Amino acid sequence: MTTDEKAPRRLGDLERLVMEQLWAADGALTVREVHARLSGTRELAYTTVMTVLDRLAKKQLTERERDGKAWRYKAAAPREELAADLMRDALDRSGDRREALVRFVGQVSDEEAALLRDALARLEEREG
């Protein structure tokens, strides 16, 4: 497999779950609060949550502020904003972003869509 799934899989999954908690929360959360919210659904070590929040901060997906002895974390941007960023990347057909990912297929004009349907009909007839 070209995809690398073993170790990062768990942390990657947790990153998503932690972000979902931060997005759902009203304000910034401490590690303890995030841990408490996640513990309802799965067994998790406190230090694991700490590591995940730290990783997310390094990726600039969360922001943290000091609150007494503890850090409080909040999402760096609302989910919708990050999703819009992602879609802008993914749909970009010119410029630098285009090189970052390889799309299966782009959109075509009406004229081209007609040619596509013709070709597909020929193939369906032959194979079908």
Add this chain to the structure above:
Amino acid sequence: MITPILLAALALVLAGPAPALMARAAWPYRIPRAAVALWQAIALAAVLAAFGAGISLSYSTAGQPGEPRFDPSSARDLAAAAVLALTALVGVRLLWAAGRVAVGTRARRKRHRDLVDVLATPDGLIPGLRVLAEETPLAYCLPALRGSRVVVSVGALDRLDDGELRAVLAHEQAHLRARHDLVLEAFTALHKAFPRFVRSDVALDQARTLVELLADDDARRRNGPLPLARALVALAGSPAPEAGLAAAKSSTVLRVQRLADPEPNSTLLAAAAYTAAVLLLVVPTFTVAAPIVKAVVNAVS
């Protein structure tokens, strides 16, 4: 004096007319793998020939092979130095562009992967697949040495049946396995370094199309042409917000027509393309290297 002229002529032909001609031809699409190799050879040979022309011109102007001299009071020698400096500048520009593309692409890709990891849900059945909760039909891969991702939107899943989804995944996995992104990266660097005077846009465009054909061929071998063609039509034919921006003719029509009306594999054509690629690289290299080797041999004996 004949070497620099020949090399300069070769560089010019490889930079302009050769790419333009090859981009118009249909035969490269029958042999995408060999065609990629030939494009790489053309690009590399053009760069080598240009360097060779600059270096040999400056050497043949200032002194004899084996005994280069430099006299600042001589206009000829100054011109030779200028040519050498210009050649070096071209080299630096190329390296700079390659470095910028490599760093920039990886940074953008990493940011995008970070976003995918927190926004898209992993699919339990297919490792490496992430499902994005977006209505816009979308399927793409994020290449990486470690931790590559295949991303599919819910909108795309809605439009594909199981066989078609398998075809899409096979196509993307082929890109990831063969590291097609590295092929494109090299052509992108070349295009960034010499955007105008060299037809590097054609080369990049053709490389993009050819790696799609390669990935298509892989998916077709695994699942047959029909699911792949259906998936292409299903995902390309659906209206999307940016549909109005489609300026350049897309390669999608070519890809589906190629699945519908396959041309027989041509071993002979592929062999010819590989031979041309090797010759392109070997001949100018020897032309540049031969006088230098001869001079070294003369100096030693």
